[in-house]
Amino acid sequence: MKNLEEVIGLYTLRLCAFLVVLAIFVILYDILVQGMPAISWEFLTSYPREGMTKGGIWPAVVGTVYVTLITAICSIPLGVGAAIYLSEYAREGWTTRVIRSSIRNLAGVPSIVYGLFGVALFVEGLRFGTSVLSAGLTLGLLTLPWIIATAEEALKSVPQTYREASYALGATKWQTIRSQVLPSAFPGILTGTILGISRAAGETAPILFTGAAFYLPHLPSSPFDQFMALPYHLFNLSTQHHDIEGVRHLAYGTAMVLIGLVLAMNLVAILIRYRLRKQKRN
Amino acid sequence: MSPTKEKLLSKDLSLFYGEKQALERIHLSILERQVTAVIGPSGCGKSTFLRCLNRLNELNPRVRIEGEVLLDGQNIYSKEMDVVQLRKKVGMVFQKPNPFPKTIYENIAYGLRINGVREKSRILEIVERSLIQCGLWEEVKDRLFSSALELSGGQQQRLCIARAISIEPEVLLMDEPCSALDPIATYRIEELIDSLKEKYTIVLVTHSMQQAARVSDYTAFFYLGKLIEYGPTKQIFTNPQEELTESYITGRFG
Numbered sequence: 001m002k003n004l005e006e007v008i009g010l011y012t013l014r015l016c017a018f019l020v021v022l023a024i025f026v027i028l029y030d031i032l033v034q035g036m037p038a039i040s041w042e043f044l045t046s047y048p049r050e051g052m053t054k055g056g057i058w059p060a061v062v063g064t065v066y067v068t069l070i071t072a073i074c075s076i077p078l079g080v081g082a083a084i085y086l087s088e089y090a091r092e093g094w095t096t097r098v099i100r101s102s103i104r105n106l107a108g109v110p111s112i113v114y115g116l117f118g119v120a121l122f123v124e125g126l127r128f129g130t131s132v133l134s135a136g137l138t139l140g141l142l143t144l145p146w147i148i149a150t151a152e153e154a155l156k157s158v159p160q161t162y163r164e165a166s167y168a169l170g171a172t173k174w175q176t177i178r179s180q181v182l183p184s185a186f187p188g189i190l191t192g193t194i195l196g197i198s199r200a201a202g203e204t205a206p207i208l209f210t211g212a213a214f215y216l217p218h219l220p221s222s223p224f225d226q227f228m229a230l231p232y233h234l235f236n237l238s239t240q241h242h243d244i245e246g247v248r249h250l251a252y253g254t255a256m257v258l259i260g261l262v263l264a265m266n267l268v269a270i271l272i273r274y275r276l277r278k279q280k281r282n
Numbered sequence: 283m284s285p286t287k288e289k290l291l292s293k294d295l296s297l298f299y300g301e302k303q304a305l306e307r308i309h310l311s312i313l314e315r316q317v318t319a320v321i322g323p324s325g326c327g328k329s330t331f332l333r334c335l336n337r338l339n340e341l342n343p344r345v346r347i348e349g350e351v352l353l354d355g356q357n358i359y360s361k362e363m364d365v366v367q368l369r370k371k372v373g374m375v376f377q378k379p380n381p382f383p384k385t386i387y388e389n390i391a392y393g394l395r396i397n398g399v400r401e402k403s404r405i406l407e408i409v410e411r412s413l414i415q416c417g418l419w420e421e422v423k424d425r426l427f428s429s430a431l432e433l434s435g436g437q438q439q440r441l442c443i444a445r446a447i448s449i450e451p452e453v454l455l456m457d458e459p460c461s462a463l464d465p466i467a468t469y470r471i472e473e474l475i476d477s478l479k480e481k482y483t484i485v486l487v488t489h490s491m492q493q494a495a496r497v498s499d500y501t502a503f504f505y506l507g508k509l510i511e512y513g514p515t516k517q518i519f520t521n522p523q524e525e526l527t528e529s530y531i532t533g534r535f536g
Contacts, residue, residue, distance in 0.1 A: 091343055161380035164338060165442070169393040169449060170370035179392060180382060 031255050038253030048215060052237065053247055057254055062219050063132070063227035064261065067211070068201045070136025070223065071143060076193055078140075079147030083189075086148070087155035088177055107145035112205040114142045119209045133223040135211030139200040146199070150192025154185040187276040194269035198262045204231040214240070230258040289314040289453060289483040290335060295349035297330055297339065304330050306507045307349065312453075312500075317475060317484045319498035319515065321491060323535065326504040328487045329377070332455050335485065336372040337365050353453070370397060373451035377458040379438035381430035381445070386422050389430050389441055390448045397449050412448040416440045416474055436467025443474060453483045461489060472497050491531055495519050503527045 042056055049055035082103075090096040118138030128134040158181050166176040182189075204212075212232040220227040237251040238244060290312040297305040305327045312318050320328040333339045334351060337358060350357045358368050381389050390409045399405055409426070413419040418440045422433070430441055439459055446454060456475070460468040475484060475497050488494050494501050494515065501518040503511045503526075511518060511527045522528045529535060 159380075160341075161376060161378065162382060164341070164374075164376065165380045165382065165445075166392075167338060167341065168336060168369055168374035168376075169396065169445065170366050171393075171396045172366055175396050179396075184383060 028259070031252060031259060034249065035252035035254075035256030038249045039256060043250075043253055044257070047217065052215065052241060052250070053243060057230065057233060057250075057257060059216055059219055060228040060230045060233040060254070061257065061261075063212070064201055064230045064258075066220060066227060067132050067136045067139065067207065067229060068197060070132060071139040071200050072193075072197050074137055075140035075143045075147055075197075079144050079193070079196075080151050080189060082144075083148045083151035083155060084177060084182075087152045088173070088181065103145045103148050107149065110205075111142055111203055112208075114138055115206040115209055117141070118206060123210055129224060130209070130211045130213075130226055131224045132211055132220050132227045135207040135227070135229075136223075138206045138210045139203060142203065142206055143196045143200045146196035147193050150196065151185070151189045154188025154192060155181060157188065158184040187273045191269040191273045194265055194272075198265035198269075201265070202231050202258060202262050204229075204235050207232060230254060230261070234258060286316060287314040288312070289354065290485075291350075291352040292331070292334070293350040293352065295331075295334060295347070295351060297327075297334060297348075298346045299342075300344045304507050305334070308509050310502055310509055310512055312483060312485060314483050315479055315481070316499040317479050317486055317497055318500045318502065319494035320485065320487045320502045320504060321489070321494050321530075322504035322510075323530065324489070327507040328504045329457050331504065332374075332457050332485060332487050335453070335455055336369050336374055338369075338374065340365070370449060371451050372453040372455060373446035373449065374455040375439070375442050375446050375457065375459045378462050379435055379442050381433070381438050381441050383429065383431055385427045386430045386433070386441060387426040390445050393445055393449045408448055412444040413441075415447060415478075416444040417470065418444060434467070436463050436470060439463060439467070439471060440474065443471070443478075447478065447482070451482065453485065454478065456484060456486045458487050458489060460493065468493075491519075503530060505530070 044056055044061065045058050046056035047058055086096065086099065090099070115138060118134055118141070122128045122134035122137050123130055128137075162180045162184060163176055166180045171179070200206075207229055211226055212229045213226040214232075214236055216226060216228050234251055234254045237247050237254060241247050288311050292308050292310045292312075295305060295308040296303065308331060320331060322328050330339065334347065335358075339345045339347065347359065350359060352358070353368070353371065357363065382392065384392075387406075387409055390412055391405050394405050394408055399408065410419060410423075413422060418437060421437060422441075425432075430438065433441060439462075443454075443459070460471050463471065472493065475486065478484060479499075486494070486498060498515045500513065501515040502509055503518065503522075503524075505526055511522060511524045513523075518527065519531055522531060
């Protein structure tokens with residue numbers, strides 16, 4: 001009887017794992033098969049033409065890279081700074097608990113809410129208009145809780161013995177953090193950050209009202225310009241276009257480029273972590 | 283043994299972890315350029331006591347300390363005492379070797395840099411001198427710039443000692459420095475302690491009574507957070523005054 005339970009348990013869990021992997025592979029397979037024919041050098045480097053029924057996605061690629069850079073520039077220093085404060089300086093107490101649970105709750109706020117908040121704060125409030133800057137800042141807010149949580153985790157996993165060794169030599173707190181704690185936590189912080197940023201790169205809702213444009217005949221020339229972005233372009237091609245069936249192959253191509261971009265960023269994160277870990281072990 | 287100057291004095295020192303009292307009114311005088319061993323069974327507070335001498339216990343916010351510790355007559359727990367300056371005078375070697383995950387050179391250079399030594403040539407000179415003092419120079423001189431984590435446990439611990447003495451502290455606290463090492467590595471560290479006491483006041487926490495007997499001049503026996511007995515090592519081991527001390531050193535409990 002006991003044995004049967006074990007077997008049923010094992011196979012149920014196996015099935016769960018299998019279904020998850022299956023879902024990923026079906027999605028990737030479908031996009032790969034249908035998107036591959038659309039991919040060409042021209043597709044990647046030219047503007048959409050003839051009402052988006054022909055041409056490529058160049059401005060959307062550039063726009064996504066641009067907005068992701070702004071996201072990274074504003075959320076990484078802020079997030080890592082907050083994580084250092086929480087992990088190294090904040091005393092456990094009422095305030096710290098409130099800060100921590102706020103961050104956890106922020107991570108659960110739907111991205112459309114961030115989008116609308118971005119409109120109120122950056123577009124209207126600070127008068128940045130619908131722009132790369134507004135969208136980048138909005139995505140930055142969305143990414144912050146994730147960056148803070150993973151960076152704090154990485155800092156907490158630095159062995160206490162490194163800190164003690166440093167203090168025992170007469171190091172100040174900041175010297176210890178800068179010279180010992182941060183370098184040790186760096187691979188963890190970096191991977192967490194890249195994963196967070198790559199997630200932001202694929203978001204649509206937060207940029208919908210804050211800066212992404214349906215179509216632009218030029219690239220953004222300043223942070224205050226509007227921009228095209230891959231996720232929004234994909235959304236338009238598959239739901240807003242007058243000939244959805246006719247541009248299906250372009251939508252698949254866009255999806256593939258977007259996934260490729262995100263996977264490439266994740267791969268970079270994995271490679272960096274792997275190399276730094278190996279270095280440290282030697 | 284000729285009488286020497288008192289370097290450290292713990293005056294009615296008590297320590298609490300939250301509600302739990304870990305040290306009870308420790309009164310102990312540590313003499314300059316002598317090796318003072320602190321022995322006692324696990325959990326007796328000997329490591330906790332050691333960490334009071336460089337205020338490392340403060341890293342734990344739940345720790346509360348009463349009483350005084352005087353270094354050359356100055357209370358290290360007074361408001362005027364700068365804890366960073368204190369730790370430059372009172373160095374420490376830990377139970378588990380804890381080199382930074384950096385090069386051998388960088389392990390020692392870090393301490394020098396934060397203590398204001400900037401010149402490259404000067405740093406290299408002190409790195410070499412410290413490693414020679416710890417008998418590690420011959421073994422590592424060709425790989426100063428490879429990772430300290432490639433060294434054996436015993437070598438790592440000698441590197442940690444070199445790191446601690448490179449900034450020329452006055453007191454060296456050693457928290458069971460050999461507990462993670464094999465007998466040969468232990469022997470080398472003990473030799474090293476013997477040579478270091480010419481310059482430094484050493485407080486050595488150890489769980490090994492043989493080690494205390496071998497290397498120390500004075501021995502303090504702790505039990506359940508109290509200092510039971512303190513005196514010249516020879517006397518403690520041959521003619522202990524307290525029954526508890528006698529039963530511990532004869533191995534009736536431990």
